[in-house]
Amino acid sequence: MVNKEDKEAAKKVFRTVKGLVKNFFSNDVRSNQATSPSSSKAQEALAEVANSTEDTGEKQENKPSESVAQKKLPSYSELIQNYRDRQENYAQHSDQAQVVISHYRQLMLEKPQLMAPDPTISLETVTNEVIEETPVDIEVATEESLDEEVLVNEHLSKRESDSLNYKVPDLSCFINSEDYVHTPEEWKQGTMETIQDTLDSFRIDAVVQQLTCGPRIARIDVRPAPGVKVSDIARLNNNFAMELHSPSIRILAPVPGQPYVGLEIPSPNPNPVAIRDLFTTSTWTQSNAALPLVLGRNTSGEAIILDLARAPHLLIAGSTGSGKSVCINTILASLLSKFSPAELELILVDPKVVELSVYGTVPHLLMPVVNDPKKVPAILQWVIDEMKRRYAVLASVGSRNIAAFNSRKIKEDEDPNTPQRYPYMVIVIDELADIMMNAGNETETYLAQIAQLSRAVGIHTIIATQRPSVDVLTGIIKANYPTRIAFKVSSQIDSRVILDTKGAESLLGQGDMLFRAPGGATSERLQGALVRDEEIEDLVKECSSVIQADFDNELAQLLMRQAPKEKEGTLEPLEIDEDDSLLQQAIEIIRHDRKSSISYIQRRLRIGYNRAASIVEELESRGILGPQKPGGKREIFLD
Numbered sequence: 001m002v003n004k005e006d007k008e009a010a011k012k013v014f015r016t017v018k019g020l021v022k023n024f025f026s027n028d029v030r031s032n033q034a035t036s037p038s039s040s041k042a043q044e045a046l047a048e049v050a051n052s053t054e055d056t057g058e059k060q061e062n063k064p065s066e067s068v069a070q071k072k073l074p075s076y077s078e079l080i081q082n083y084r085d086r087q088e089n090y091a092q093h094s095d096q097a098q099v100v101i102s103h104y105r106q107l108m109l110e111k112p113q114l115m116a117p118d119p120t121i122s123l124e125t126v127t128n129e130v131i132e133e134t135p136v137d138i139e140v141a142t143e144e145s146l147d148e149e150v151l152v153n154e155h156l157s158k159r160e161s162d163s164l165n166y167k168v169p170d171l172s173c174f175i176n177s178e179d180y181v182h183t184p185e186e187w188k189q190g191t192m193e194t195i196q197d198t199l200d201s202f203r204i205d206a207v208v209q210q211l212t213c214g215p216r217i218a219r220i221d222v223r224p225a226p227g228v229k230v231s232d233i234a235r236l237n238n239n240f241a242m243e244l245h246s247p248s249i250r251i252l253a254p255v256p257g258q259p260y261v262g263l264e265i266p267s268p269n270p271n272p273v274a275i276r277d278l279f280t281t282s283t284w285t286q287s288n289a290a291l292p293l294v295l296g297r298n299t300s301g302e303a304i305i306l307d308l309a310r311a312p313h314l315l316i317a318g319s320t321g322s323g324k325s326v327c328i329n330t331i332l333a334s335l336l337s338k339f340s341p342a343e344l345e346l347i348l349v350d351p352k353v354v355e356l357s358v359y360g361t362v363p364h365l366l367m368p369v370v371n372d373p374k375k376v377p378a379i380l381q382w383v384i385d386e387m388k389r390r391y392a393v394l395a396s397v398g399s400r401n402i403a404a405f406n407s408r409k410i411k412e413d414e415d416p417n418t419p420q421r422y423p424y425m426v427i428v429i430d431e432l433a434d435i436m437m438n439a440g441n442e443t444e445t446y447l448a449q450i451a452q453l454s455r456a457v458g459i460h461t462i463i464a465t466q467r468p469s470v471d472v473l474t475g476i477i478k479a480n481y482p483t484r485i486a487f488k489v490s491s492q493i494d495s496r497v498i499l500d501t502k503g504a505e506s507l508l509g510q511g512d513m514l515f516r517a518p519g520g521a522t523s524e525r526l527q528g529a530l531v532r533d534e535e536i537e538d539l540v541k542e543c544s545s546v547i548q549a550d551f552d553n554e555l556a557q558l559l560m561r562q563a564p565k566e567k568e569g570t571l572e573p574l575e576i577d578e579d580d581s582l583l584q585q586a587i588e589i590i591r592h593d594r595k596s597s598i599s600y601i602q603r604r605l606r607i608g609y610n611r612a613a614s615i616v617e618e619l620e621s622r623g624i625l626g627p628q629k630p631g632g633k634r635e636i637f638l639d
């Protein structure tokens, strides 16, 4: 007789074992020869038990207890033994997988060393050797024992191995600067005299000390006599502008760290700052920055480089046409000309579609350029998960940050699953406003979380917007983005939203910017570096010539699972009556201005992005516009 307690215990064990059997057999490990004879016996026994448990339930409970005995159920200790066998077997497989993965990773990483003893072995031979081993390893590695972390690590290894053939592009992608036009001495002299005369006419005791010329802006330094308030000089702003016939003057009262009041006026001979010139400066070539980005030149003509690792996140804002896209291009050009895909991963979000699509083939991309703002929260959520994963790994080896982790000496007892190094990860979001409109609260929370914690693990974000309003640049976002760039804006209010101070409304546009450095209380005026579309195209071609963008399928699937389902046909349908007139207006604008970008049409017609995109598509289908070329341009077939 089996008593009730025994029966209950047996049922409990059945349930556990049934789950175990199902899990284990579904992975097809049965076919693996590594299974021990004892465990195959156990499998048979357990399979039988699993089948028999299909009808063990309430019904069976009501049957006479003899029928349970008739089934010849394994004893409790047998079941426990079987369970232990399974566990052992499972651990054995998991260990095998780990050993194989680390072996694979090691081979990849040590490829140059492998080549060293025998110079007759070509890079290709070694690659083939490694690749021959890979499929077996990958098969084992993709068994259920491998969780998301292992998949991510596996992907890292592939990037690392691919990157061994990768060479960062040289300066040949970038155009030489045009001849520098010097500001005439007479203009400098005349300007200083005009300022001195204005000060004298208002009986302000101050002396014009010097005039320095940057590429776009000249700065006149005025030294007030003891007892003269700097605000007395600043008050004359409009008078100075009138006397100099200048559209705008920005006053620095005082120039940070100097005993002068500064007057910034437009230079009569503006010179573009070619990105190539900045790449040849010692500031760039000798920079110790972990993630250096060229920004431009200041009013004294010095090259200014930002270390994104110190920033550690960057906010860029300014009205349309002020130079944001060019700035993002210089930032990406800086990163792409310095780092291989194994050292840097990029996630680019471009709801405007045309701005960053040109980068679609660079091998640094973790996923295709993201155009759908609805996917952004899921992506940011994944970044947070990746951040946590990285923290756990760093903690496991006792590294405090990514720099220490990447340069650590690997100990013998280190878990073979630990990645050798982590690449920096930069996430660029061009047009935050579109994303805030779709999922403002989620985006804000995720961005704040990333901004607060991701620096130590090498994850950095750059966000840009042409709409510097408080509903886009919220208090939470601003608090987490102390490093900021403001381009020209239309009002003092916008300037305050970006920089918490006025000034950006007096900028000149076309790359004229105010840069607030990490930890800085004041902003510095810079002329942004200029990189042209052709240069970016060449750079991307160069980057993609050795390795193609290879998006991680597992990662993409992971994101697709998390992303909300995309609605079919995301573009707003055209409403015939209304849009016929919109179409006509768009045609007139394109004919007159010779510009056909979606964002331009959007601005000029004051309509939503989707509607503008529909109009441009319609114009393409009517043969008025050509198909989109790299860089977002289209041919215009209108006289």
Ligand SMILES: Nc1ncnc2c1ncn2[C@@H]1O[C@H](COP(=O)(O)OP(=O)(O)OP(=O)(O)O)[C@@H](O)[C@H]1O
Pocket (backbone or CB within 6 Å): 272, 273, 318, 319, 320, 321, 322, 323, 324, 325, 326, 327, 466, 510, 511, 512, 527, 528, 529, 530, 531, 599
């Ligand atoms: N650093 C620069 N030096 C010289 N000219 C520049 C610079 N930056 C921008 N410009 C000029 O200004 C134009 C507009 O720049 P850009 O496309 O970057 O503006 P934007 O702020 O991104 O505008 P939008 O938001 O409409 O895309 C460029 O086509 C270029 O002619």
